Amino acid sequence: MQSLQQNVTSSEMKEMPYENLFVWNTFLTEPIRSRCRNTLWTVALVHGHFKQVKLSIFGREINVVLISRRSRHFAGTRYLKRGVNDHGKVANDVETEQIVFEEEAGSCKGRMSAVVQMRGSIPLFWSQEASRLSPKPDIFVQRYDPTYEATKKHFDDLAQRYGHPIIILNLIKTVEKRPREMMLRREYFNAVGYLNQNLPEERKLRFIHWDFHKFAKRF
Incomplete structure (x- = not known):
């Protein structure tokens, strides 16, 4: 439930870190962990994917x-969980790690490399209404947050988890016949601009627009 970098640098870690945001049975195992004062009698459950080739x-x-x-x-199914909550947690936050290593890495002779990236719902208060009749449900900005407090909490959490700089790759559409994602894109841009006003240059959020749908049409 921790990245390779964290496992390598966390020399003081002796027990399984159950308070990690990727351990799904933290609450259920708390009584036995408290009674035993260790994690030997419990198994940490992680929801994710693993593949090695x-x-x-x-x-x-x-x-x-x-x-x-x-x-x-703040996990949930598509369309039913969107945006951010009051604590700065975004819907369906997934951390993906790519590790490349040579066969001799276990003997400390080979080389190893690891890259971690995170994806999640846009950290604003927005939602979509799922409908069988509409394959592209309308997007609603539920609440206007003039100081973007929840958005700020989200990026503060990312800075604590991964450090600086934070690079945001925004994949939503830039041009639509009927504005849907464009509204969200504009509000997201405004939020990042507002937060950057109070950040030093080395900690400013780097915002990159990349219309994935437009790019994918070329192939």
């Missing part, structure tokens, strides 16, 4: 590992 590149064998971990906070 072996590749040969120019005769050199390497292993590629892909691990996804889904946060237990």
Whole structure:
């Protein structure tokens, strides 16, 4: 439930970190962990995906590992969980880690590399109404937050988890015949601009627009 970087640098960790946001049975196991004062009698449950493949590149064998971990906070099904809550937790927060290592990595002779990225719902108060009759439900901005407090809490949490700088890759549409995602894009841009006003240059949020749908049409 922790990234490779965290496991390597956390030399003081002796027990399973059940308070981690990726452990789904934290609450259920709390009584027995408190009584036993350890984590030996419980199993941490993580909702995610794991895949490892072996590749040969120019005769050199390497292993590629892909691990996804889904946060237990503000999780739900598509359309029914969107946006951010008052605590700064976004819907369906998923951390994905890609690890590349040589076959000799276990013997400390090979080399290893790891990259972590996070995806989640846009950190604003918005929603969609699921309907069988509409494949593209309308988007509603539920609440206007003039100081973007929940959005700020979200990025403060990311800074604590991953450090600076925070790079935001915004994939939603830039042009639509009927404005849907465009409204959300504009409000998100305003939120980031507002938060950056009070941040030093080295901590400013880096906002990148990349219309994924427009790019995908080329292929």
